[in-house]
Amino acid sequence: QKLPNVMILATGGTIAGTGATSTTTVGYTAATVGVQQLINAVPELRKVANVSGEQVFQIASESMTNEHWLTLGKRVNTLLAQPNVDGIVITHGTDTLEETAYFLNLVVKSRKPVVLVGAMRPSTALSADGPINLYNAVLIAGSQDAVGKGVLVALGDQIHSARDVTKANTSTPDAFKTAELGMMGYVQGPKAHFYRVSTRKHTTETEFDISSLNALPQVDIVYGYANMNAVALNAFIAAGAKGIIHAGTGDGSLAAKVKPDLIAARKSGTIIVRSSRVGQGILARNGEANDDELDFVVADTLNPQKARILLMLAMTKTSNTKELQRMFYTY
């Protein structure tokens, strides 16, 4: 049987981290082990795929930037256009893994599998989770069943969709959850087993094209809390933000001290997206604010950090709020 050709693109993170001792699971150094060493540590990979590696970056994922995403997205598209690449695995720090996954979900122009993988323990730790996660990710990336399902996330023997997964624990190996909407499946066997797909459009079905982009519009997130004021909002706008994601309390409610500034910001051209800090549920349009009248957009079920990504890409196409709202109900 012919093995699939899977490219491993390494970007850093804890999966490539090293600690002083085998019990160092905090206070280790991320992004120190190179891609070839990651591959060599799992000889079992060669039984399920022809793997080759490429070091794209070597960073902790909290330092990921829009520019990194554009570079990575273009590289993924170039590689997937080659007939000798069947799937791609991206090793990544877990802190912003869901963001990179969702960005790629919106800009990859291929039905071939793209799987993001990380680890919660550094490579030197007792029961390091990186090797089994990497093995699972390569299995998924080489699987026919993963074709056309959008960008996937593999951790803890589970398969998640880029749109709906989130990091939900600071340190345990089962940190990645798709809480209420549900994960897509499991790796067992050794085989990828799929049970669910997202109904939202992704990859080849999107209208976004990064091939000629060198930057994304500035979009920042303003966090909601009791005693909130508009200082951060106005500072972001003064610093050039073209769009604001308001990570509101509850169903995206707006504090009395902040709402007038949001309305003023919209009147002077800033795009305002209401989202929620809660983590689950639909942000109701015309619920906690009259979005039709105020010309705001709502984030639907996207968390604030993913709403930021969709708004940046959407604003490369349009600043019409009806069009932007359509996109938030599509992707």
Ligand SMILES: NC(=O)C[C@H](N)C(=O)O
């Ligand atoms: N577990 C991890 O990978 C955390 C690390 N800070 C990162 O995101 O790069």
